[in-house]
Amino acid sequence: MADHILVVEDDPRLAEMLTEYLEQAGFRVSSAALGRDALDMLARPQQPAFGAVVLDLMLPDMDGLEVCRQLRANVDTPVLMLTARGDAIDRIVGLEIGADDYLPKPFEPRELLARLRAILRRRRSDEPAGGQGPGRQALRFGRLEIDADAHAARLDGAPCELTTYQFDLLLALAQNAGRVLSRDTLMELVKGEQIEAFDRSIDVHMSRIRAAVEDDPKKPRRIITVRGAGYLFAKVQD
Structure with missing residues (x-):
């Protein structure tokens, strides 16, 4: 339909x-x-x-x-x-x-x-394919759980307030934990194609993601900015 x-x-x-x-x-x-x-x-x-x-x-x-x-x-x-x-x-x-x-x-x-x-x-x-076999295992990094099938992130079991796009950015980072991803790479991973976008839109979304998953967004431990290169998801096991 x-x-x-x-x-x-x-x-x-x-x-x-x-x-x-x-x-x-x-x-x-x-x-x-x-x-x-x-x-x-x-x-x-x-x-x-x-x-x-x-x-x-x-x-x-x-x-x-x-x-x-x-x-x-x-x-x-x-x-x-x-x-x-x-x-x-x-x-x-x-x-x-x-x-x-x-x-x-x-x-x-x-x-x-x-x-x-x-x-x-x-x-x-992001929608699970019902009846098509087992779903993807949720990613866990200490107190943070990222469940791709449920399209949800949880910190200490409490849901993180994220938009669809913000969750997809978080998932892309987590699936590439330990690697620096440029803004262009993140946009391509999430959108599936390169579309010209507002230069700082990724930064705005990252700020919102940090507010949801970091204990202190001003001193992030999970989502690290690598100046001049992009973002890195750290494998924090707190």
């Missing part, structure tokens, strides 16, 4: 263009022009549930960042954020509150489609 996408965009021409383009690409598409309508639609039982949300940052009734914040408090549906604002701080805040990726306006529809497919591909790769 085709993935069901929710497009939250108040510009009727752009919303219509996105709907037609995504439908031609094989998706089911619903749309909302207001943030409140989008939250109501996401709260309703869907069969199947929405596979992803394409969310405009500028909405007439409420800020798209607030929509993302409320959405993330209730569901883990992936979010691709659209922004016409030039200030990078809006993109950083969007990533910090739970958006999985962002795309600045104006954009090429093909790039939006590529990013959306990358988000959905990551989500499908």
Whole structure:
């Protein structure tokens, strides 16, 4: 069954263009022009549930960042954020509150489609294949457990609050523990393809991951920055 996408965009021409383009690409598409309508639609039982949300940052009734914040408090549906604002701080805040990726306006529809497919591909790769044999063994590093099948990380048994993209970054690092991974390598491992992205987006996500898995994020012991090279996941056995 085709993935069901929710497009939250108040510009009727752009919303219509996105709907037609995504439908031609094989998706089911619903749309909302207001943030409140989008939250109501996401709260309703869907069969199947929405596979992803394409969310405009500028909405007439409420800020798209607030929509993302409320959405993330209730569901883990992936979010691709659209922004016409030039200030990078809006993109950083969007990533910090739970958006999985962002795309600045104006954009090429093909790039939006590529990013959306990358988000959905990551989500499908994280879902266990029921009845297809034993699942992958969870990775354990002392008090930290990273369960790929459950798409969950736990510290001392308590769940770590991470977005889909942040968990995938953590998993990629853990699967390559002891190796320095550049930002480009991490993006390629997680997205499955290289897509031009905001230079510091990886750093923002790493900050959020550290907040979730480190005892003191300002003095990280698990996720180490190697200046000029990238990031290293240390095999801490505390």
